[in-house]
Amino acid sequence: MQTPAIGQPRSRVDGRQKVTGQARYAAEHAVPGCVHGVLVTSTIAAGRITRLDTSEAAKTPGVLAIVSHLNSPKVPGYENPQPDKRVEGQQLRVFFDDKIHFSNQPVALAIAGTLEQAQHAATLVRVQYEQAPSQTDITKNLANSFKPKKAEDYTRGQPQAYQTAPVQIAHEYQTPLQVHNPMETHAAIAAWQDNQLTVWNKTQAPTLAQQDLMKLWNLPQASVRVHSPFVGGAFGGASRIWPPEMAAIIGAKVVGRPVKVVNQREQEFNMVGYRPRSVQRVALGAQADGTLVGVAHDAFGMTSRYEQFTERTLHPTKSGYRCPNAALAYHLVPLDMSTPCWARGPGETTGSFALESAMDELAYALKMDPLALRLKNFADVDPEGDKPWSSNYLRECYAQGAAQFGWDKRSPTPAATRDGDWLVGQGMAMGIYHASRATASARARLLPDGNLLVQSATADVGPGTATVMTQIAADASGVASENIRFELGDSSLPPAPGQFGSHTVASVGAAVHDACVALRQQLVNLAFSMPNSPFAQAKLTDLVAADGTVQLAGHPATSCRYGDVLRQAGQPALEVLHESPEVPEKGERSSKSFGACFIEVRVHAHTHEVRVSRIVSAIDAGRILNPQTARSQVHGALTWAIGLALMEDAVLDHRFGRITNADLASYHVPTNADIPLTIDVIFMDKPDTYLDPMGAKGLGEIGIVGVSAAIANAVFHATGKRVRDLPITLDKLV
Numbered sequence: 001m002q003t004p005a006i007g008q009p010r011s012r013v014d015g016r017q018k019v020t021g022q023a024r025y026a027a028e029h030a031v032p033g034c035v036h037g038v039l040v041t042s043t044i045a046a047g048r049i050t051r052l053d054t055s056e057a058a059k060t061p062g063v064l065a066i067v068s069h070l071n072s073p074k075v076p077g078y079e080n081p082q083p084d085k086r087v088e089g090q091q092l093r094v095f096f097d098d099k100i101h102f103s104n105q106p107v108a109l110a111i112a113g114t115l116e117q118a119q120h121a122a123t124l125v126r127v128q129y130e131q132a133p134s135q136t137d138i139t140k141n142l143a144n145s146f147k148p149k150k151a152e153d154y155t156r157g158q159p160q161a162y163q164t165a166p167v168q169i170a171h172e173y174q175t176p177l178q179v180h181n182p183m184e185t186h187a188a189i190a191a192w193q194d195n196q197l198t199v200w201n202k203t204q205a206p207t208l209a210q211q212d213l214m215k216l217w218n219l220p221q222a223s224v225r226v227h228s229p230f231v232g233g234a235f236g237g238a239s240r241i242w243p244p245e246m247a248a249i250i251g252a253k254v255v256g257r258p259v260k261v262v263n264q265r266e267q268e269f270n271m272v273g274y275r276p277r278s279v280q281r282v283a284l285g286a287q288a289d290g291t292l293v294g295v296a297h298d299a300f301g302m303t304s305r306y307e308q309f310t311e312r313t314l315h316p317t318k319s320g321y322r323c324p325n326a327a328l329a330y331h332l333v334p335l336d337m338s339t340p341c342w343a344r345g346p347g348e349t350t351g352s353f354a355l356e357s358a359m360d361e362l363a364y365a366l367k368m369d370p371l372a373l374r375l376k377n378f379a380d381v382d383p384e385g386d387k388p389w390s391s392n393y394l395r396e397c398y399a400q401g402a403a404q405f406g407w408d409k410r411s412p413t414p415a416a417t418r419d420g421d422w423l424v425g426q427g428m429a430m431g432i433y434h435a436s437r438a439t440a441s442a443r444a445r446l447l448p449d450g451n452l453l454v455q456s457a458t459a460d461v462g463p464g465t466a467t468v469m470t471q472i473a474a475d476a477s478g479v480a481s482e483n484i485r486f487e488l489g490d491s492s493l494p495p496a497p498g499q500f501g502s503h504t505v506a507s508v509g510a511a512v513h514d515a516c517v518a519l520r521q522q523l524v525n526l527a528f529s530m531p532n533s534p535f536a537q538a539k540l541t542d543l544v545a546a547d548g549t550v551q552l553a554g555h556p557a558t559s560c561r562y563g564d565v566l567r568q569a570g571q572p573a574l575e576v577l578h579e580s581p582e583v584p585e586k587g588e589r590s591s592k593s594f595g596a597c598f599i600e601v602r603v604h605a606h607t608h609e610v611r612v613s614r615i616v617s618a619i620d621a622g623r624i625l626n627p628q629t630a631r632s633q634v635h636g637a638l639t640w641a642i643g644l645a646l647m648e649d650a651v652l653d654h655r656f657g658r659i660t661n662a663d664l665a666s667y668h669v670p671t672n673a674d675i676p677l678t679i680d681v682i683f684m685d686k687p688d689t690y691l692d693p694m695g696a697k698g699l700g701e702i703g704i705v706g707v708s709a710a711i712a713n714a715v716f717h718a719t720g721k722r723v724r725d726l727p728i729t730l731d732k733l734v
Contacts (some may be wrong), residue, residue, distance in 0.1 A: 029200045045136060092105070138300065159327035173725070174277070175644070203459065212698065240568050276340035279299075295321075311350070314707070320430060323376065397596040414717050436501065438497040441580070443578075454516070463700055510691075528540045624685045
C-alpha cells in the first residue's frame with residue numbers, strides 16, 4: 001500500500017515554476033494588443049474636482065485616451081448600488097463623479113501604447129480641487145463613533161462586575177495602521193470582446209471576484225471570467241475588487257483594447273486596503289487567586305465614510321477565557337480614508353494585543369505567573385454560548401511550549417536579567433482564531449493514462465494550496481501524488497470560497513476529498529461491471545481501490561490498474577463534480593484553532609534597541625496535512641507579528657490625510673536580520689473531524705494572533721516599561 005500523502009513534508013508542486021520564472025502573475029500574462037494604463041491620484045483627502053485638464057496629456061505620442069469621471073462609461077452597478085455582503089455600504093465608484101473621498105483616490109487613467117508613454121501622459125494631467133476639511137486621526141474622532149450594522153455589543157452576566165473584584169486593571173491599548181505590502185502590487189489586465197469581460201488580476205477569490213464583476217457590470221456568469229493562477233502575496237489585501245482593477249476594466253471599454261494597470265508601491269497605501277488603526281480599552285477584575293470575575297472591552301476601529309468595515313476585534317475576549325461576566329462593545333470611527341480590509345488574523349490579531357497585554361498586566365498585579373493565570377482561567381467550553389469545543393488542545397500548547405522554551409527558569413522580576421549591555425525579557429500570550437468551513441466544489445477527472453486532474457476555483461496566495469490539495473486527492477483517490485495535477489485560480493472552474501479566514505483546507509479540501517472518494521467508488525463500480533472483468537466472481541463489496549489499482553481485498557494479485565479499467569470499459573475518462581456543504585460557524589460545536597507563543601527579547605540598555613532573540617510557537621490547528629508548508633506559514637505569521645510589534649506604522653500627516661512613509665524604505669518591515677535564529681514551531685497535530693474528513697482546522701491566521709502581545713510582554717519583563725501603543729519603537733523605551 002502506498003504511504004499516505006497527508007502528513008508528509010512535501011515540497012510545493014508549483015515551486016519549480018515559481019523559481020524559474022514560468023509562473024505568470026497578474027501583470028505578466030501575454031495578452032495580444034494589450035496597452036498600458038497609469039493612474040493619476042488625488043492630492044487632497046476630501047472635497048471635489050473643480051477642473052480636470054487633459055488637453056496636453058492627450059496630445060503626447062502614443063496616448064490613446066485619458067479616462068476620468070468626465071468621459072467614463074456608465075457602470076450599471078454604480079447607478080443601482082447593492083451593498084457588498086462583506087462590507088456594508090457602497091464601495092468606491094471609480095471615475096463616477098467629482099467627489100474626493102480620500103487622498104490617493106484615482107481621478108484619471110492615462111492609457112498609451114507603452115508604459116513609459118502612459119507614465120509621461122499621467123504627469124501632464126492637470127487637476128484642480130475645492131478642498132474640504134478632512135479628518136484622518138481616529139484618536140481625535142472617537143466622539144464621532146457609531147455602532148456598525150454588522151457588529152453587535154456582547155454581554156454575559158453582569159456588565160460591570162470587574163469593578164467588584166479585589167484586583168483590577170484598566171488600560172487603553174492602540175495598534176497602528178498597517179499596510180499589507182506584498183511583493184506583487186495590485187495589478188490587472190482587462191479585455192472586452194463584445195459583451196464578454198475577461199480579467200487577469202490579483203485575487204484571493206476568483207469566484208467571488210467574478211460575482212462582484214457580474215454585479216457591477218450587470219452581466220451573466222458566462223460573460224465574466226477571472227484568471228488568477230498565481231498570487232504574489234496578499235494576506236487579505238486581494239479579497240475584493242479594488243480601484244486598479246476597475247480602472248483597467250473601464251479603460252479597456254473606452255479604448256476597445258486590453259488594458260493593463262499596475263499599482264505603484266506608493267499606491268498600495270490608502271487605496272487597496274490596510275489593517276485599520278485601533279483604540280481599545282480593556283478592564284479586568286480577578287479574585288486574589290487569579291480567578292477572573294469580569295472583563296470589559298471597548299474597541300474602536302476606523303472605516304471610510306462610504307463603507308462600514310468591521311472585523312472580529314472582540315472575538316478573542318468573547319471566547320478566550322472562562323469568565324462569567326463580560327461587557328464588550330465595538331465602535332466604528334468614519335474618517336476621510338479609503339476602506340480598510342482584512343489583514344492576516346483580521347480583528348483577532350488586533351484584539352488579542354489588547355487582551356493578552358491586559359492579562360499580563362493582571363498577572364503582575366496579582367504577583368502571579370502569566371502562564372499560571374491563563375491556566376487558571378482555561379475555558380473548558382466556549383464561554384460564548386457555553387458550547388463544547390470541537391477540540392481544544394490549548395493546555396497541551398501551554399505545556400509543550402513552556403517546556404521547550406524553559407519558562408520555568410524565568411525570573412518573575414522585571415528588569416532583573418542582563419547579558420552584558422542587553423536586558424533580557426521573556427513573555428508569552430495565548431492565541432485563538434475561529435475555524436470554519438464554507439461551501440466549495442471540486443471536479444476530479446481520471447484519464448486513461450492513470451493521471452488525475454483535480455480542479456477548483458480556489459486561489460493560492462502563498463501557503464501551498466495546490467500542494468496540500470494534491471496530497472488530499474492522493475489519499476482519497478488512491479492515485480500517487482506525482483500523477484495528480486491540481487488546477488486553480490480560474491473562475492471557470494468549480495466555484496470555491498476565497499482563500500482567507502483560514503478555511504481553504506477545510507472547505508476546498510473537503511470538496512476535493514469528497515469528489516475523489518466518489519470517483520474511486522465509481523471506478524470500483526466500473527471495474528466490477530466492465531466486460532471480461534477479473535472480479536466477475538467476486539462481490540462488489542470485496543473490491544478496493546488503492547495504489548492506482550482496483551483489487552480484490554486480501555488478494556492484491558487479482559487487480560486492474562485504473563487506466564486499464566477505463567480502457568477496458570471503453571471510457572475516455574471518468575469525471576466527478578462534487579459540492580461539499582458548509583459547516584456553519586454557529587453550529588452545535590465551537591471550532592477554533594489555538595496557540596501559545598513564548599518570546600525572548602533583548603533590549604539594549606543604552607540605545608533601547610529591541611531584538612527578538614528566541615520564539616517558541618505551539619499550535620493546535622487540527623491535523624497538519626503538510627508539516628513543511630505549515631511550518632512555513634507559522635514562520636511567516638511570526639515575521640509579520642514582529643513587524644506589527646516593533647516596526648510597522650503607516651504614519652499619516654493629518655493636515656493632508658496622506659501617508660508620509662509610503663514606500664519600503666521608510667515603512668519598516670522585518671528583514672532577515674530582524675528574525676531570530678531560533679524559532680521552534682510545535683504542532684499538536686491532533687485530528688478534529690468536526691469540520692472536515694481530513695481532521696484539519698485553520699492554520700494561516702493563528703500563527704500571528706497574540707504574538708505582538710507576547711513581544712510587548714517580553715519587553716516589559718526586560719525593562720519594566722509597559723508599552724501599550726504599538727509599534728514599540730526606541731523613543732517609547734527612553
